[in-house]
Every structure is written in structure tokens, then in C-alpha cells.
Amino acid sequence: MNNNTRPIGIFDSGLGGLTVFKELRALLPGEDLIYFGDTARVPYGTKSAEAVLAFSKEIASFLLGKKIKLLVVACNTASSLALEEIRKLSPVPVLGVIGPGVEAALKAVPAGGRVLVTGTSATVNSRAYSRALAESGPGIKVTEKACPLFVPLVEEGWCSKPVAAIVAREYLAPFRGRTDALILGCTHYPLLKKVIAGVMGPRTKIVDSARAAARSARAELAGRGLLNRARRGRSEFVVSDAPDRFSELAFKLLKIQTGKVSVKRF
Ligand code: DGL
Numbered sequence: 001m002n003n004n005t006r007p008i009g010i011f012d013s014g015l016g017g018l019t020v021f022k023e024l025r026a027l028l029p030g031e032d033l034i035y036f037g038d039t040a041r042v043p044y045g046t047k048s049a050e051a052v053l054a055f056s057k058e059i060a061s062f063l064l065g066k067k068i069k070l071l072v073v074a075c076n077t078a079s080s081l082a083l084e085e086i087r088k089l090s091p092v093p094v095l096g097v098i099g100p101g102v103e104a105a106l107k108a109v110p111a112g113g114r115v116l117v118t119g120t121s122a123t124v125n126s127r128a129y130s131r132a133l134a135e136s137g138p139g140i141k142v143t144e145k146a147c148p149l150f151v152p153l154v155e156e157g158w159c160s161k162p163v164a165a166i167v168a169r170e171y172l173a174p175f176r177g178r179t180d181a182l183i184l185g186c187t188h189y190p191l192l193k194k195v196i197a198g199v200m201g202p203r204t205k206i207v208d209s210a211r212a213a214a215r216s217a218r219a220e221l222a223g224r225g226l227l228n229r230a231r232r233g234r235s236e237f238v239v240s241d242a243p244d245r246f247s248e249l250a251f252k253l254l255k256i257q258t259g260k261v262s263v264k265r266f
Helices: 018-027 049-064 076-089 098-108 121-126 128-136 150-155 162-175 189-200 209-223 243-254
Strands: 008-012 033-037 070-073 114-119 141-146 181-184 205-208 235-239 261-263
Touching: 008 018, 008 049, 018 033, 018 209, 018 243, 033 049, 049 070, 049 076, 049 121, 070 076, 070 209, 076 098, 076 114, 076 121, 076 128, 098 128, 098 181, 098 205, 098 209, 114 121, 114 128, 114 162, 114 189, 121 128, 121 141, 128 141, 141 162, 150 162, 150 189, 162 189, 181 189, 181 209, 189 205, 205 209, 235 243, 243 261
Parallel strands: 008 033, 008 070, 033 235, 114 141, 114 181, 181 205, 235 261
Antiparallel strands: none
């Protein structure tokens, strides 16, 4: 197989990485994409660093076995805790979502601005965003806030129910009026963007790390001469459990038609 025509591998703990998938599909219509959702073990955000690392390495090896040309870790939790280890085992470039999210946030705030990072407990406890923001944007004031109920709300398909707004207010109302940019530091959270923006008010910019990651994947492939522009790309979906539910929610939440979803158990 010619290197350009190899697929791109993408993974997340469940549905959230589909926000990255969707952006990638829009930006790179010619690419073949293979998405893996670890639906048997979601959520990652409440698990130990050891567990997230072990799961991420298993999935990376599975996708590398599909002869991919680029691996996108479409999960902030796995990007926070496992990116370096995955890079060590991968012969192809590996992109996470944190670097691109940080870059996009720095473009959105003034010097000395206030950034609120929202994410899973594991991502927030890792301090990966705080470290990356301090390195690339000295002077930026960073606060991190874990929002652990957001992922189950999304996985339940309840993004526009009143309970989503109640939960968002509980977590985020204290930051309204004192935040220049809020990073959606979990790939599930773009699905709650409207609700989150509603709580924060119009003066806070909402930074979508999923979109930023897709742009950086395109730049990475272009830089290496690996873009595939030849035809309409194919999409393949694999999960570790409950393929029908995954397919239903992918359509309900993101209007993605998955076709047949296969199952890979570890
Ligand atoms: N979507 C994932 C993230 O970006 C993880 C959610 C979870 O499994 O807890 O962090």
C-alpha cells in the first residue's frame, strides 16, 4: 500500500472522539478513517493513570496493525496520560488533542488573559493543560475545572435536555464574567457547547480542541506529503462493545451514519 493511501486511525474512550472524526472528515474528504471507541471501558476520566495508559496502548497497537499513516488520540484523558508512551511504540506520527487545544486557546486570549480548562477528573489531575499553557503562553492565568458528569450526559444522548443546563450551571456559573476563554478539554464536550456557552455568556470564547486537533492533523499530513486527495475516503468504525447503541448515538448526536460497526474485544 502506498503511504498516502493508508488510513488515519482515531480513538477515544467512546463517542466523544467522533467530534474529532467529524472535523477530520470535513477537512480531509479524501482520507480513509478508522475510528475506535472503547465503549466497553468508557469512561476513562474516572480511571487511574495506569488503566488509561494500558487501554490506550492496546488500542494504539490494534490501530497500528491496520497499517495507518497517522494516529490521532482523540481523547484528552488518553492524550494527558498516554501520549508519550504511545509515541514510543508507534512507527507513525501520533497527534493528541492537548497541543492543538492550547494553541487555539492562546490565539483566543489577550496577553495575561484568563483561561478556564474543563475536562475529566483524570485530565485535570494530570495538569497537562496547565503545564502546556504555562510553557507556550507565559502570563496566562489558568484555572482547571473537572466536570465529571458531562461525559455520562453525552453518552446518554442528553445534550439538550434541561438536566444538561442544570449540571453546566453547577460547574461553571462561578467562572462567568471572569474567563476570557474556556477550553473544551474533553472530546465529549463540544456536544455540550451550546449549553456551556450559555452559562459562560458572550464574553467567553469557547475553544474546541476537537476542531483544533483536526486542523493539526491536516497540517501534519501536508507537511509530510501524505495527504490523499484522490477520491472519496471511506470510514470504518470499531468499538469494544454495544455497536448498535454506538451507531444510534453517532447519528442522534452528530448525524454521522456509521454503517456497520464492528466489535474488537481486548
Ligand atoms: N472523551 C474523552 C476525553 O477527551 C474521555 C471521556 C471519558 O471517557 O471519561 O477526555
